[in-house]
Structures are given as C-alpha cells and as structure tokens.
Amino acid sequence: MGSTDIDQPVLVAGAGPTGMTAALALHARGVPAAILEADSEDRDRAGSRAIYVHGSTLKTFDRVSPGLGKKQVEEGLVWPTRRTLWRGKEVFKRTYDNPGGDGEFPHFTSIPQESTEAYMHDALEEAGIPIHWDAGVESVESTPDGVHVETADGREWEAPYLIGADGGGSRVRKEIGAEFEGDQSENSFVIVDVDLHTDSIRNEPLPFERMFHYDDPAANGRNVMLVPFSGGWRLDIQCLGDDDPEEVSGEETLKEIIASVMGEEYTDNIKWTSTYKFLQVIADRFVDEHRRVLLAGEAAHLLAPFGARGMNSCVADADAAASAITVALQARTDGVARHEVDLYESQRRDAAEYNVWAAGEALKYLQGEDPVTVLRKEVSASLADYFEPAGEYLDDAPYGPHEAPPSAASGNY
C-alpha cells in the first residue's frame, strides 16, 4: 500500500454507464483501470432507458472526462413545457423562457441512453482505457491484499480493487454474498420509444412538452406519460390492475394509444417497446469483507424510474467508488484504506435508501388506492381551472420529491 503506481489496474465489471463512469473517474484521478464486459463488442443496447440526465450528472461527466457532459448537452433536448391532462382535459401547463437556467450546464438534458453510452465509449478510447469484451466475471475471490477474478473467456486477473458495476443481475454481488432486499411495483408499465427521424412526421411535429395524462380516455383510462428526448419520444403507459401487459404492449393497442395521444402520423414509428414491473431494492451490503470489492449502480440498487434517479444515482456511485479507491490506494495503513471503503458504503447506502424512498413515493402516488391521495387528486382536478397550485400539484406529484439525497452534499443523486 502507499501509492497509485500500482502494477495492476483496478478492475471494473460491466461497461454500462456505471462501469464506464467508474473507469473514467479512476483514470481522471491517476489510477489505471480496465473494464471486463460480458457482452460482445457488437452488442445492441437499444432503448432510450435513462433519458433524463440531471445537471449534477452532466457536471460529473465533464469533471471525469472534459467535454463529455458538454457533448451530451449539445445533442440533448431541454424541453420547455410541463403539461398535465386529467381525463382528457388540461389542468396545468407552464412554459419556461429559459428552461435550462443560466449555469454552465442546464438543469437537465433529455437524451437517449444509447447516445450517452456512445459518448462514454469515445471518452474511454481517448483515455486509453481498455474494455475486454466477452469477459464476463464468473468468480471473485478477495483477500486483504486484493482480488482474484476469473472471466468467461478463461482468463484470470489480479487487481488491488474490483468495482462491481455489472447491473441488476450482478454476478459480483452474488460472489461477495450480498443480496437484494425490497419490493416490486404492483402494476406493470409499458415503455415505448417513438422515433422522430422519419418522413411521416412532417412539418408540424408535436411541441416538445413533458406531458402526463391521468386516466386518459384515449388509453382506456390508463395513465400515460410522454417525454421528448433528442430524436424521439418516450411513452410510459401504466397498466391497470386487470390488464394483460402483453396485450397492452401489442402493436394494435399501442398504435391506438399513440394515435390518440400523439397523432396518427406517429403510429408507424415505434422503435422499442418493453414491459416492466419495477423493483425497489438495495443490496444488503455494498462491499466485501476485505473491503476490496465495491458494488456500484444497479448492481447495488434498483428503483422505479419516476424522478429519474436511476442512472443519475449510478453515476454518483461510480464517482464515489473511484474516489474511495484512489484514497485507499494511497493510504499508508490498512485501517485507513478499509475506512475509505466503509465510508463509500455508508454514503452511497444512505443515498440509495433516500432514492428508493423517493421513487417509492412516486410509485405509491401513481398506483396507490390510498383514499386520501385519491380524494386529493379529484379535488385538485376540480379546482385546477381556478387555483393554479392545484394543477401544479397534479403536474408534479407523479415524479416524487425532487431533491438529491440530503447525505450527498455535492447535489449528486
């Protein structure tokens, strides 16, 4: 122990947004890193997934790889309007003159995850950080001095530290004996990407508004959320209790919903569809017994996407894990090195607990039968024409609390 002149790079399992951020964040701190990825290089990572990138995340990207956040801002979309309809009738609309604010980075940008990942791949290449494809982690053995890893391609690796950023089904999590604890959403949600890059959307595309339809008559009384991003629109359709999600996500039903909420000209542009029940879970520990393996991102926690805490909190984990490892590598005592890793666990567990709670508040609101919430929604809808805060409540509530976890002084999620 004693310097960042290490013989072996720190290993990162997984080339998703968490793993790529972690590798860039290590490199930016002068620590060599290498990524082990289970998939092949020609994989298809389709789907908009994390479209809402918070300003704090853009700043982290730019800090660990200058220009990375700015490239996303250049491509991304800052939609100016929030709009909400209650059973087909508008109850709230607000358009901002300067929706991104005056800072160096906007409050958010809306960009498909596949673009974010493409920029990250460029940044890794520029930094000379290797991704070893077809090298899924199969076993992890940690000791007080480091980690021994075996991968699916038959190779064996020694490293001072391993970051497990291998997603929700994490092998690394299982290898260190950690387990997810938590719940699953009651309702299923159908997520659809509608492409904008086609001739059928002619001269008058829909205005860029983030829209929420409560009990939309055009969608058989389901809730539908629409969010624009650069290149497309994202629809989240909340299935009703007795819905068959396969039927709702079938082409016929989707085309009917899209024709009603967006317009007939969008129905041939379905690019990606997926059906989910959202998990709200946290690993019972984020680190191994020797404090040499750190779980980050979805390997450590999964949450519903309302409030957009998913990828944003994964990026914050990745940066914090890189910071802890950098200090631990320079420590002159084992105690200090272990303590840094323990601090990582306690800070990011606090953040995960807050984020899961906040996403859970949104979920509870959306799917809950709680009579007080039902009454509050009804009363707000009836007052919205005369009393703007009532409409604003309806507009805001589906996304849950807005704040970053109080434990994250940086404002990161």
Ligand SMILES: Cc1cc2nc3c(=O)[nH]c(=O)nc-3n(C[C@H](O)[C@H](O)[C@H](O)COP(=O)(O)OP(=O)(O)OC[C@H]3O[C@@H](n4cnc5c(N)ncnc54)[C@H](O)[C@@H]3O)c2cc1C
């Ligand atoms: C429908 C949907 C909408 C979403 N919307 C938002 C949003 O608006 N805002 C937001 O912030 N987030 C959102 N998210 C969440 C976001 O997509 C995830 O949080 C993010 O992709 C997680 O990143 P990750 O790197 O932790 O995991 P992943 O993206 O799952 O990456 C894990 C990587 O590890 C690899 N891997 C797996 N096993 C191994 C192994 N054994 N060894 C090595 N590599 C392995 C995988 O191939 C993959 O490349 C959404 C997610 C979904 C599904």
